[in-house]
């Protein structure tokens with residue numbers, strides 16, 4: 001893997017988010033990886049540093065893991081690849097089973113953090129959580145978005161991950 005500027009992965013990240021998703025990888029206290037599919041993320045500059053913002057509902061096992069470890073990785077496949085794994089990781093919870101083992105996914109160690117990367121992916125971001133906040137029902141949330149996405153609550157937490165390394169296979 002070679003290091004890349006975080007922006008060099010932008011279009012691939014963006015395309016995959018809108019076409020099957022990408023993997024948000026977190027770890028438990030033993031370092032075991034749990035990949036979850038995400039379809040939403042923002043790449044940008046905040047506090048003069050490159051940041052990947054991910055939105056995770058509190059009901060996800062991933063939410064608990066990121067709150068504990070304060071780090072995550074985002075692994076982006078080549079567009080159209082790993083569709084079955086994306087579907088699986090987007091519908092099954094790491095609370096119930098080991099998704100990595102179940103899918104036979106190959107891992108490669110993170111270079112800057114403790115979170116391993118999915119070896120079959122093409123672009124990787126290693127992130128350290130530098131801020132977190134939660135959407136609140138009484139906040140200035142558009143009624144349309146509230147009705148469509150939050151009828152049952154479970155409002156997303158926004159994890160701001162400073163990108164400490166970005167890689168391309």
Ligand SMILES: Cc1cc2nc3c(=O)[nH]c(=O)nc-3n(C[C@H](O)[C@H](O)[C@H](O)COP(=O)(O)O)c2cc1C
Pocket residue numbers: 020021034035036037038039040041055056057059060061062063086087089090091092093094095
């Ligand atoms: C295409 C796709 C995109 C998704 N995007 C998100 C997302 O951005 N945030 C979120 O909280 N859940 C999202 N999900 C749902 C989680 O991936 C799903 O609930 C998963 O089973 C959670 O796994 P976990 O319990 O191991 O964390 C998405 C699911 C799919 C299929």
